[in-house]
Amino acid sequence: xxxxxxxxxxxxxxxxxxxxxxxxxxxxxxxxxxxxxxxxxxxxxxxxxxxxxxxxxxxxxxxxxxxxxxxxxxxxxxxxxxxxxxxxxxxxxxxxxxxxxxxxxxxxxxxxxxxxxxxxxxxxxxxxxxxxxxxxxxxxxxxxxxxxxxxxxxxxxxxxxxxxxxxxxxxxxxxxxxxxxxxxxxxxxxxxxxxxxxxxxxxxxxxxxxxxxxxxxxxxxxxxxxxxxxxxxxxxxxxxxxxxxxxxxxxxxxxxxxxxxxxxxxxxxxxxxxxxxxxxxxxxx
Numbered sequence: 177x178x179x180x181x182x183x184x185x186x187x188x189x190x191x192x193x194x195x196x197x198x199x200x201x202x203x204x205x206x207x208x209x210x211x212x213x214x215x216x217x218x219x220x221x222x223x224x225x226x227x228x229x230x231x232x233x234x235x236x237x238x239x240x241x242x243x244x245x246x247x248x249x250x251x252x253x254x255x256x257x258x259x260x261x262x263x264x265x266x267x268x269x270x271x272x273x274x275x276x277x278x279x280x281x282x283x284x285x286x287x288x289x290x291x292x293x294x295x296x297x298x299x300x301x302x303x304x305x306x307x308x309x310x311x312x313x314x315x316x317x318x319x320x321x322x323x324x325x326x327x328x329x330x331x332x333x334x335x336x337x338x339x340x341x342x343x344x345x346x347x348x349x350x351x352x353x354x355x356x357x358x359x360x361x362x363x364x365x366x367x368x369x370x371x372x373x374x375x376x377x378x379x380x381x382x383x384x385x386x387x388x389x390x391x392x393x394x395x396x397x398x399x400x401x402x403x404x405x406x407x408x409x410x411x412x413x414x415x416x417x418x419x420x421x422x423x424x425x426x427x428x429x430x431x432x433x434x435x436x437x438x439x440x441x442x443x444x445x446x447x448x449x450x451x452x453x454x455x456x457x458x459x460x461x
Contacts, residue, residue, distance in 0.1 A: 217279035218307060225310035226330065232317060233335050240322040248289075248323070251342050258290050265289045273415075274315045278307050284413050285311055287324055292343065293403030294324075297413040301406065308404045328399040344400055 266289045274285045280303045285296040316322045323337040
């Protein structure tokens with residue numbers, strides 16, 4: 177009987193041992209934090225940027241468009257001004273640089289006044305539009321140029337940028353009319369009711385990865401998006417701006433070499449043509 181009781185106690189201790197081992201292992205798993213995914217990191221970066229950007233529309237103490245020159249609100253004048261290369265307006269905005277650390281790598285961004293888009297350098301050629309959009313939100317807040325941000329999916333409906341109507345609405349209508357004119361040239365017949373939902377692709381130029389999105393209904397309004405221009409890796413960015421060298425003019429400077437050059441140039445200007453030389457030789461003889 178004593179032997180039986182001893183065996184029962186050993187069995188109970190054995191099972192209690194494994195119970196405590198599994199319980200401790202389970203508690204360790206509960207305490208272990210699951211590392212965040214890359215999408216979680218992206219959201220941790222973009223969400224605060226969006227909140228701070230939207231807050232600028234309720235903050236009336238600061239003019240968030242004080243650095244936007246008046247010429248941007250006149251399409252004709254801006255077009256005539258940008259006909260010249262390397263304008264002062266372009267130079268100024270290229271010096272307003274944002275250096276940002278994102279979950280996908282470091283970014284150097286500035287606003288291109290000629291192309292009316294955000295140019296950026298990054299070692300990653302493919303970077304999500306949302307991350308670039310978040311960096312642009314910080315850029316317009318930092319440099320007080322909120323009207324440069326034209327993404328209608330982010331802007332409040334009652335506070336859209338006036339640059340959208342001035343520079344982009346008419347062009348969008350023209351492109352839509354041209355597309356409609358070509359679309360009616362071909363008859364595709366009736367749609368198959370058993371066909372899968374159609375998809376259209378949307379991509380932003382210069383390095384933004386193409387993303388497949390469901391086709392919008394016919395009555396849905398097309399929304400504008402910001403333009404991002406990829407300029408290459410970070411080592412292509414030149415932080416030092418080249419200063420044009422002024423030509424030095426030495427007044428009242430004379431030398432025998434300079435005088436001979438001036439005399440030779442005068443002789444060349446006064447040189448006779450072969451026809452005049454031949455006529456003068458004949459008359460002399």
